[in-house]
Amino acid sequence: MGWNQLRPIQVDAISWVLDGRGDLVIAAETAGGKTEAAFLPVISRIAENQKPSVQAIYVGPLKALINDQFSRLEDLCRHAEIAVHRWHGDVSASAKRKLVRSPTGILLITPESIESLFVNRSQHLARVFGSLEFVVVDEIHSFMGTERGTHLLSLLNRLESLSSTRPARIGLSATIGDMKAACEWLKNGQSTQVGLISGTGERDLAIIVHGYLKKRPVTIPGAGEGFPGDEGGDEYAIAMDIFQALKGKTNLVFGNQKGKLEYYTDLLNRISIGNRYPPEFLVHHGSLSKQVRQAAEHDMRSDRPSTTLCTNTLELGIDVGFIDSVGQLDPPFSVGSLIQRMGRSGRTEGAPAKLRFYIQEVEPEPRSPPWHNLHLSLLQAIAMVELLVEGWCETPQVTSPQYSTLVQQILSVLAQTGGIGAQELYSVLVRKGPFKRVSVDDFRMLLQSLGDRDLLEQMSEGDLILGLRGERIVRHYDFYAAFATPEEYRIVSDGRDIGTLPSLYLPQVGHHLILAGKRWKVVSRDDKAKLLVVNKARGAKAPKFVGGYGDIDANIRCKMLELLVQDEVPTYLDRTAATLLQTSRSSASQMGIHESSFFESGQDIIVLTWTSSRINRTLELVGRCAGFKTIDIGVGLVFEDCDEGRVQNLLHDYTTLDSSGMELVQHADVLAFEKYDEFLPPLLLAKAFVETRLDIRGARAVAAELVEATDYRVDS
């Protein structure tokens, strides 16, 4: 291959795997040679002793990633004469039939396609995977703590039980906060030891944080329309700065909201044309059609400069060629995400990664609540940069029992076997599989509930089989994924797919729309085909998508508070950002943030907790449960129409209460989040909510800290 030498992680992985020392996690940055580290020894082992069975599988989270790895592995395997196959939704049925007829070598596959094998080709599985020796899982950090991850672990467990010997698992991961958690995830309760090989990836960073203050429109009484004040901090100013800094080179600008990225792409291209410059801004996200996305990817790899505004779609390792610098609109939701995004720039030897933040704050009104003066977005961005430089990164939380995914796996095993006893079902999925925390009683209750809803039925001799409704669910092609997706309409122009929009926010016929960075007018709507036909137009309105809240780690909030009580101004802030930080510090000191966590605001009490989203969500429900009107504001909570003493008592009482959290559930607005939650009995639905959305122990610890800090102040 023209390589001069192997990298250290490759040398270590080769001896680990060739010595047969068992399961392994390999952690290194993107393009750190992880794939070769895993596959060089795997290929050696297979070449020694080829069998008429798939001997190694590679599981990847994306079709595009599988396609990339497929070409790389084909090159590596050519001389060893080992076949490489891929299996995902875009692979032809004939290629799939061919593999099933004569299984060999290495198979690259998605979790959903493994699921489809169990449902549609169960009679061939023992032959195809009877001599499976290696299971390689790529990007395991993207699976940890998600439904898709639990789904995958269940499938691997079922797959491995078909093989005569237990295959070795090799996980490939980006660096996460606690690598042991990745080893534990891969091991999934089995008694094996999991080795860890980590690559070091120190790089120089060039970071600047641009701050903007958007003035509120000033309304003069009697003048009717408000008119804007100083134009310095609005979206146009931000776009102007992006245009000046990024034009003429190839860059990525990450954002958190698809609608906002569409808006900025349109604005940036208008600015380009207005300045007699080619419109070279592209957009890339999950609601754009495959053709639109591939066109953007193609442009990025070409020599022509272009800047692509994107979401996490371009965060994982898809090849987009050389990227000069990375922009970030608003702070992202995790440091891990920031590291991955930054890692996409300056991929040449010795070149620093370049990162530009664009953070817009809005000027508070005279009667705004006090935390509006703290410029929380800016604080969050700075906190994340500080944590990144310190080398800290989140560890994905893997805690929940995932009843929704268990429902899917029960239906899948029933489809695979045609019928099975309840005890054996329990053994396959719970005792040996990833649902170990589900008790026998809960499992029985779940089966009962699925029986009541006609998903399954019990025959007279005791075996469970699919019910009529269960049969319908399993036979629909929507069954294979463990995660839910909202209902969408396809947006089509001239017979070509542009993208999709959620049914919830469809523009009306005759109205305008920006999508794929272009302007459209809605011509017609077909509810049966879920189709919106559009034509090119001059009018424009940014699209709206369905969204929720991002969970933020406690450490980020903690660092935000730290920044408020320090004096030092980081060197990577521009002038406005530095001024805004000073303003938030003086507001914080005026509030008395050093002395207390409790603040009066009108009739309300504000408690600033500076902790995780999950803890705040829990404390919000604790308040509601005790009859308070409580609102979660991200960095803390508001207790409406209240006084500090009552809040203190509430928190104090909560620290002494020994509760499981189940009493909080009835005060939550929504309980069902996951795909098969609608089939759960109420008790399990409540348990799932407590385990995945709340943090009972954390909330109690924070409540105790808040109360103790107050006691100390009163005493002294």
Add this chain to the structure above:
DNA sequence: GACCTGCTGCGGTATG
């Protein structure tokens, strides 16, 4: 005040 991911079998028609 959020983002992302995945998917089968079929019947029809065109091509070799």
